[in-house]
Amino acid sequence: MNNNFKKKNLILFAGAASVLSACATQSTPQGSYNTLQSADMIVTNAKVAVMDDKRTTAEAIAVKDGKVLRTGSAAEILRLRDAHTQVIDGHGRTLIPGLNDSHLHITRGGRFYNSELRWDGVTSLKEALRMLKEQAERTPKGQWVRVIGGWSPYQFEEKRMPTVIQLGCYWQNRMR
Numbered sequence: 001m002n003n004n005f006k007k008k009n010l011i012l013f014a015g016a017a018s019v020l021s022a023c024a025t026q027s028t029p030q031g032s033y034n035t036l037q038s039a040d041m042i043v044t045n046a047k048v049a050v051m052d053d054k055r056t057t058a059e060a061i062a063v064k065d066g067k068v069l070r071t072g073s074a075a076e077i078l079r080l081r082d083a084h085t086q087v088i089d090g091h092g093r094t095l096i097p098g099l100n101d102s103h104l105h106i107t108r109g110g111r112f113y114n115s116e117l118r119w120d121g122v123t124s125l126k127e128a129l130r131m132l133k134e135q136a137e138r139t140p141k142g143q144w145v146r147v148i149g150g151w152s153p154y155q156f157e158e159k160r161m162p163t164v165i166q167l168g169c170y171w172q173n174r175m176r
Contacts, residue, residue, distance in 0.1 A: 046090025
């Protein structure tokens with residue numbers, strides 16, 4: 001075999017290998033990673049709702065340029081981290097990519113702000129009723145005292161709602 005033929009084949013083989021290598025780094029099928037692409041933000045330790053037909057949840061998500069780059073296990077997703085990636089611990093919370101519930105109750109909030117009461121995080125019914133008494137004293141007669149927000153009777157040590165009798169002393173003479 002002549003040396004020119006060997007050189008031509010070697011050059012052709014090297015060229016083909018370069019093209020195939022470039023193509024391999026351009027495509028990122030499931031289970032493989034493009035080492036040229038890194039995430040802007042990664043959230044781990046979360047319940048990521050993938051929103052597919054199978055109702056899949058993942059423990060981590062990578063975001064690049066404001067779009068989901070990939071979801072998967074923390075180990076898989078952390079491979080997409082570089083020195084500029086912001087990594088956030090989701091503390092086991094549910095994350096729904098793309099959901100931005102920005103509705104507000106501006107009119108009600110502005111109109112009734114001084115007569116509303118929040119019990120979020122209050123741990124005892126005794127404390128909640130003390131807060132209600134103070135709010136009732138501040139609220140003008142003829143106006144409702146509103147307990148709003150995300151509270152549950154199960155957050156209280158007593159594990160129950162206030163009774164009608166307990167509430168009665170706060171609403172007597174309020175509607176006149």
